Amino acid sequence: MVPPFNFRRTSLWIVIVVILQALTPTTITLVHSKTDEPDVSALNVMYGSLSSPSQLDGWKSSGGDPCGESWEGIKCSGSSVTEIDLSGLRLSGSMGYQLSSLTSVTYFDLSNNKLKNDIPYQLPPNAAHINEISAQQMVFLCRDLSKNSFTGGVPYSLSQMKDLEYLNIGHNQLKGQLSEMFVQLSKLKELDLSFNMLSGNLPQSFRNLTSLTKLHLQNNQFSGSINPLADLSLNDLNVANNEFTGWIPDELKDINNIETGGNSWSSGPAPPPPPGQKSNPHAHKPLSKGDEKSGLSGAAIAGIVFGVLLALVLVIALFTRRRSSTPPSHFIDEDRVSQRRPFTPLASQELSNDSRSELKDFRELKMMSLFA
Secondary structure: OOOOOOHHHHHHHHHHHHHHHHHHHHHHHHHHHHOOHHHHHHHHHHHHOOOOOOOOOOOOOOOOOOOOOOOOEEEEOOOOOOOOOOOOOOOOEEEOOOHHHHOOOOEEOOOOOOOEEEEOOOOOOOEEEEEEEEOOOOOOOOEEOOOOOOEEOHHHHHHHHHOEEEOOOOOOOOOOEOOOOOOOOOOOOEEEEOOOOOOOEEOHHHHHOOOOOOOOOOOOOEEOOOOHHOOOOOEEEHHHHHHEEEEOOOOOOOOOOOOOOOOEEEEOOOOOOOOOOOOOOOOOOOOOOOHHHHOOOOOHHHHHHHHHHHHHHHHHHHHHHHOOOOOOHHHHHHHHHHHHHHOOOHHHHHHOOHHHHHHHHHHHHHHHHHHH
């Protein structure tokens, strides 16, 4: 027996199917639109700054889903962009101004392009590999911006990238001096600043690059000494064709791969290091107990001064005594006169004032001779 037709139940199922069909595209879109909004916005700006090149398949100047739509050169982890590799695509223009929003990017390679203007002050803050040159180099956690036409200086924002392991900004047109930007980059393993127009002395913060094994500075205008490199654990060093002077530190002469030609090195043996260097372990050292004993104390100096003064007093006293041993001429004259005239006792009141004065002087001289 055929069950009766239920119009209400059939209508309900039709409504459910229609609703599901209407929601399905939205649901699919929600599943695939998974890229973080700050990353999407930064790549949109970058695409426009590069003049919307056709080489960047899938890229858009507004919106889009870099991770879900597999944009050219983009790799993701979950909803975050982690790698940008656009090397060798003949790109021109600049990189935009929102790269600091790409907080999950650890690999950033735009080498072998025709990019120009200054390197942006704000780069992906957590990138460990930055490459701006050869696209054939195997890199990890790096930034490569080499072999472009970047101008200006090396951005100081690099100093905040504590996880940076590889930095290549060689073969550009960078100018100016390096600031003390390497203090916190103890993880940096490879650094290439070659073939630019950088000048000035090497910053002392190079000494903080304790993990550095490869350093290329060739074909710049660096000057001064290379002493800040002496204690680094380098196995590949190229400082050729600069304006360096002085002597090559002995610590660097055993490097397997080293290039130093094209500079103005001094000839002959190197002078001893200035005070404060390692070869002088006592420099800037607090005084020890032995050092304190070896120096002259304040009491000793006072004793010496007192002795000198005492000797001077004795010399003066001796000289005075010798002078007093010869009686004054007026006493001799008085004796001669007394011999010629008869003895007449005089009363004390008859003594003249002059005689009293002379007698007083004689007593004072006698007292001084006794003291001496």
